[in-house]
Amino acid sequence: MRASDPTGLHRVLDDRVVLPQAADRLDTRKELWPDEVRIRVERLNLDAASFRQLERTHAVGGRGDGDGVRRAVLDIVATRGKMQNPETGSGGMLVGTVEEVGPESPLGLAVGDRVATLVSLTLTPLVIEDGLAGWDGRSEQVPADGYAILFGRSIAAKIPDDLPADLGLAVMDVCGAPALTARVVQGYDAPVVAVIGGAGKSGSLSLAAARRAGAKHTVGVVPVQAEADLLTAAGVADDVVLADARDPIALRDAVAAAAGGPADVTVVCVDVPGCEGGAVLTTAAGGTVIFFSMATSFSAAALGAEGLAADVTMLVGNGYVPGHADYAMEILREHDGVRSLFERRLG
Amino acid sequence: MRASDPTGLHRVLDDRVVLPQAADRLDTRKELWPDEVRIRVERLNLDAASFRQLERTHAVGGRGDGDGVRRAVLDIVATRGKMQNPETGSGGMLVGTVEEVGPESPLGLAVGDRVATLVSLTLTPLVIEDGLAGWDGRSEQVPADGYAILFGRSIAAKIPDDLPADLGLAVMDVCGAPALTARVVQGYDAPVVAVIGGAGKSGSLSLAAARRAGAKHTVGVVPVQAEADLLTAAGVADDVVLADARDPIALRDAVAAAAGGPADVTVVCVDVPGCEGGAVLTTAAGGTVIFFSMATSFSAAALGAEGLAADVTMLVGNGYVPGHADYAMEILREHDGVRSLFERRLG
Numbered sequence: 001m002r003a004s005d006p007t008g009l010h011r012v013l014d015d016r017v018v019l020p021q022a023a024d025r026l027d028t029r030k031e032l033w034p035d036e037v038r039i040r041v042e043r044l045n046l047d048a049a050s051f052r053q054l055e056r057t058h059a060v061g062g063r064g065d066g067d068g069v070r071r072a073v074l075d076i077v078a079t080r081g082k083m084q085n086p087e088t089g090s091g092g093m094l095v096g097t098v099e100e101v102g103p104e105s106p107l108g109l110a111v112g113d114r115v116a117t118l119v120s121l122t123l124t125p126l127v128i129e130d131g132l133a134g135w136d137g138r139s140e141q142v143p144a145d146g147y148a149i150l151f152g153r154s155i156a157a158k159i160p161d162d163l164p165a166d167l168g169l170a171v172m173d174v175c176g177a178p179a180l181t182a183r184v185v186q187g188y189d190a191p192v193v194a195v196i197g198g199a200g201k202s203g204s205l206s207l208a209a210a211r212r213a214g215a216k217h218t219v220g221v222v223p224v225q226a227e228a229d230l231l232t233a234a235g236v237a238d239d240v241v242l243a244d245a246r247d248p249i250a251l252r253d254a255v256a257a258a259a260g261g262p263a264d265v266t267v268v269c270v271d272v273p274g275c276e277g278g279a280v281l282t283t284a285a286g287g288t289v290i291f292f293s294m295a296t297s298f299s300a301a302a303l304g305a306e307g308l309a310a311d312v313t314m315l316v317g318n319g320y321v322p323g324h325a326d327y328a329m330e331i332l333r334e335h336d337g338v339r340s341l342f343e344r345r346l347g
Numbered sequence: 348m349r350a351s352d353p354t355g356l357h358r359v360l361d362d363r364v365v366l367p368q369a370a371d372r373l374d375t376r377k378e379l380w381p382d383e384v385r386i387r388v389e390r391l392n393l394d395a396a397s398f399r400q401l402e403r404t405h406a407v408g409g410r411g412d413g414d415g416v417r418r419a420v421l422d423i424v425a426t427r428g429k430m431q432n433p434e435t436g437s438g439g440m441l442v443g444t445v446e447e448v449g450p451e452s453p454l455g456l457a458v459g460d461r462v463a464t465l466v467s468l469t470l471t472p473l474v475i476e477d478g479l480a481g482w483d484g485r486s487e488q489v490p491a492d493g494y495a496i497l498f499g500r501s502i503a504a505k506i507p508d509d510l511p512a513d514l515g516l517a518v519m520d521v522c523g524a525p526a527l528t529a530r531v532v533q534g535y536d537a538p539v540v541a542v543i544g545g546a547g548k549s550g551s552l553s554l555a556a557a558r559r560a561g562a563k564h565t566v567g568v569v570p571v572q573a574e575a576d577l578l579t580a581a582g583v584a585d586d587v588v589l590a591d592a593r594d595p596i597a598l599r600d601a602v603a604a605a606a607g608g609p610a611d612v613t614v615v616c617v618d619v620p621g622c623e624g625g626a627v628l629t630t631a632a633g634g635t636v637i638f639f640s641m642a643t644s645f646s647a648a649a650l651g652a653e654g655l656a657a658d659v660t661m662l663v664g665n666g667y668v669p670g671h672a673d674y675a676m677e678i679l680r681e682h683d684g685v686r687s688l689f690e691r692r693l694g
Binding site for chain 2: 005007009016017018019020021022089090091118119120122123153154155176246247248249250274277281291294296297298299300301302303304305306307308309310311312313314315316317318319320321322
């Protein structure tokens with residue numbers, strides 16, 4: 001047995017040397033390397049883009065085919081040893097209970113801890129043992145029995161006792177966004193912050209984080225009146241404006257009208273393609289755009305900013321910032337408006 | 348005639364409101380809006396990825412078909428009103444002479460100035476008038492007669508008199524990289540800087556910029572011995588190491604062995620896919636990765652860093668930084684090693 005690597009490299013079965021996330025197939029053996037942790041899985045939370053792709057592919061006569069979607073997920077996990085949709089490249093996260101802790105694990109977990117994994121399913125060795133019998137294939141929330149492996153360098157967070165599990169999970173799913181937004185906002189002196197997709201999960205947390213971190217003025221951008229009403233009622237943003245983020249001029253003008261000028265920090269939280277140019281155009285010279293949307297095109301962002309001669313810093317939204325889960329929970333606990341937006345989504 | 352917009356929006360012919368770079372088709376009318384400039388085109392410099400794609404598509408029996416490539420370029424420009432390869436999405440740049448300056452142009456150009464455009468061909472209205480009769484379709488350098496339009500917010504740089512035109516053009520083509528590298532390096536206290544693809548155009552300029560901006564130690568990473576020899580002879584990097592950047596562990600270990608640990612700043616200048624994980628893994632906690640490669644995958648970078656629990660800042664390499672062309676020229680003039688690497692590539 002080869003030595004373990006904190007990145008999980010020792011479980012990659014591909015011929016080429018690649019990290020687990022880039023691998024075609026992972027080793028899902030149950031026995032742990034000394035720095036690993038095994039989780040008894042309770043629930044998978046599929047990435048929204050991945051679930052929608054599976055639903056579209058398996059629609060019959062325009063209607064979703066839950067059995068087909070379930071078979072597809074089982075097939076992906078059995079083939080790859082992880083839940084990574086080959087089309088979208090995305091995965092999701094999982095909730096479960098710590099089943100065994102290797103003697104050299106640095107994660108600080110104990111057997112019996114109820115945890116959510118904060119690294120993607122795209123790199124987590126996973127075995128499903130119940131054929132997903134408890135899932136109808138019609139929701140991103142997948143009850144499942146099986147096990148998953150965490151590496152030395154993985155991240156898992158204990159699920160808070162004072163919050164319902166689904167709420168805690170939904171917050172953890174997007175907890176990188178508020179933490180990184182706060183860090184960027186703190187780098188400016190009382191900046192104007194615009195959050196595109198402000199009524200969503202990562203968007204509402206980012207708006208609250210921006211205000212807490214010292215933003216002078218926050219603008220939440222949403223595409224439809226119903227979302228504008230919800231966001232206004234939640235009291236998370238100083239201004240709420242309606243704009244299609246794919247229309248760069250409309251976006252720029254809507255933010256400028258609300259804030260009296262361009263944003264110093266623009267946060268893109270809306271999962272539709274084609275928002276790069278608008279985000280750049282909405283941001284002042286010397287400002288920063290943070291892209292959290294997985295629909296972001298690297299080349300559209302790079303060429304777009306160059307083409308506009310825009311001196312803006314563009315960040316790839318890293319889902320990991322130290323302390324991110326605790327920080328997001330703190331915001332949720334102290335801000336009823338954010339909590340109401342989350343609870344509404346959970347239905 | 349509608350009013351002009353500094354972004355060039357007034358020349359977009361699409362039904363949807365999009366910026367010129369995202370547009371299918373641009374208005375190439377010769378008459379200028381008041382803030383525009385018209386350039387008499389002398390030469391196009393096609394983006395390398397675009398040219399290779401055209402060459403592959405038009406190969407006959409494994410050999411390039413220059414006539415086919417030329418017809419393809421003419422067809423793209425005639426159809427779209429700009430040279431943007433529909434497959435790669437990329438364009439290139441152009442050299443020419445200022446033919447007319449609108450009364451409200453803010454670019455500071457005068458009729459007769461010889462300039463290179465520093466915004467991409469993907470958003471530059473272009474008409475070719477000579478059928479590319481002087482081009483054999485076998486090189487990225489395309490002699491051409493025709494005209495192009497610059498908008499209020501475009502960037503064009505005068506070609507320096509003291510450098511051969513092709514050398515000046517090659518430097519301008521990548522001048523965003525050294526300027527942004529210098530800015531990031533200055534944000535650290537004597538950092539270790541690794542440049543992946545250090546022997547290339549943007550790579551060698553970035554290495555020289557990093558040293559000039561206060562790097563304690565610079566490491567150039569190259570894939571083959573011949574490039575290592577060239578880079579060593581040029582004296583641009585403190586250390587030159589061999590590694591395949593697609594192999595994350597090999598990359599991490601090679602840089603750590605040379606620099607005594609991870610890099611504080613990692614600059615990705617090599618145009619092959621799959622370098623995201625390695626670049627993240629090579630970078631210390633609190634460090635920065637700058638992606639200049641158009642082959643970068645946004646989701647691979649975002650999910651890769653999250654999966655490694657890597658607290659690194661990841662920047663989309665913006666091709667525009669104020670003063671970037673002058674800064675790159677300054678480096679070239681004062682560093683014979685960088686100049687020799689450029690001249691070797693120009694043949």
